[in-house]
Amino acid sequence: MARNSYSELLAFIQVAREGSFTRAAAQMGISTSALSHAIRALEARLEVRLLTRTTRSVSTTEAGERLFERIAPHFEGIDSELDAVRDQRSRPAGTVRITTAEHAANTLIWPKLAKVLPQYPDITVEVTVNYARTDIVAERYDAGVRLGGELANDMIAVRIGPDARIAVVGSPDYFAHHPKPRSPQELAEHNCINLRLPTHGGLLPWEFEKGKRELTVKVTGSWIFNSVSPILRAALAGQGLAYLPEDVATEHLAAGRLIRVLDEWCQPYTGYHLYYPSRKPASGAFAVVLEALREPAPAD
Numbered sequence: 001m002a003r004n005s006y007s008e009l010l011a012f013i014q015v016a017r018e019g020s021f022t023r024a025a026a027q028m029g030i031s032t033s034a035l036s037h038a039i040r041a042l043e044a045r046l047e048v049r050l051l052t053r054t055t056r057s058v059s060t061t062e063a064g065e066r067l068f069e070r071i072a073p074h075f076e077g078i079d080s081e082l083d084a085v086r087d088q089r090s091r092p093a094g095t096v097r098i099t100t101a102e103h104a105a106n107t108l109i110w111p112k113l114a115k116v117l118p119q120y121p122d123i124t125v126e127v128t129v130n131y132a133r134t135d136i137v138a139e140r141y142d143a144g145v146r147l148g149g150e151l152a153n154d155m156i157a158v159r160i161g162p163d164a165r166i167a168v169v170g171s172p173d174y175f176a177h178h179p180k181p182r183s184p185q186e187l188a189e190h191n192c193i194n195l196r197l198p199t200h201g202g203l204l205p206w207e208f209e210k211g212k213r214e215l216t217v218k219v220t221g222s223w224i225f226n227s228v229s230p231i232l233r234a235a236l237a238g239q240g241l242a243y244l245p246e247d248v249a250t251e252h253l254a255a256g257r258l259i260r261v262l263d264e265w266c267q268p269y270t271g272y273h274l275y276y277p278s279r280k281p282a283s284g285a286f287a288v289v290l291e292a293l294r295e296p297a298p299a300d
Helices: 003-018 021-028 032-046 062-086 102-119 184-189 228-236 246-254 284-293
Strands: 051-053 058-060 094-100 123-129 143-147 155-159 166-170 206-210 213-217 242-245 259-261 272-277
Touching (some): 003 021, 003 032, 058 062, 094 102, 094 284, 102 123, 102 246, 102 284, 184 213, 228 242, 228 246, 242 246, 246 259, 272 284
Parallel strands (some): 094 143
Antiparallel strands (some): 051 058, 143 272, 155 272, 166 242, 206 213
8 A cells, every 4th residue: 555545544543433524524624525535545445345334423344443453553653652752852742632520620630730831832731521431542532530549450540639528518598498408318308419420321329428337329309410510500509409529619618608518428538540551651741741730749
């Protein structure tokens, strides 16, 4: 195959990875028609169909899946080596892609990196807010963020935040019409604001611990959201009880806009960790981001 056909292979890899011509074209910065032309040219050159197209989806054929599995790692290796060569420059450069939940993006990634990135004008950080358990290798992220440090064996986890707590809160107006719950079981009698998790489409269970007792409560209510910000807004508006990271509610608790309940049932949990593949060479840009996010070790 002529070397100028490598661009067609790159186009195929992107479509196979995204499962969509539209998303792949957006990632590559070209039109969907140009991308379709490149795929058709590659299939004609190889004399085999690589993709199956329908009105709703794009998937690889058996031959396409084999080609993708064999060549995609080689192109990723080339990208890594090019990043390594760029790191020989006098200052780090490149893009670092991170997938994370909204809370970590707002409370850790933004405040920590906002102080550092102005010193590195050639570094770009792309943050994608997503509550799903993303396969960072398949989705080509450099790192992900999640609570706790327990990960697959081929991942490295670095703590980027302190231990944290959950707060169950409601507004004074809500409690003017509803009694304060004295135990997690009494939440069944309350209007609770739920968080929808993308994984399996389930709702976040409310977990509690007191002494040796552990309880998981499935609550119900008038509102379900898929991020923290509207849950806080609904709680402030007196729409129900919210189950939120403590630091999200701190300012409103101090000002009296929210009231905390079940405090003794909300125990500390392990904070956020940044995780990334152990086999991926760390670029200079990634090293800068990692060092900026790393949580200082606690003092003795």
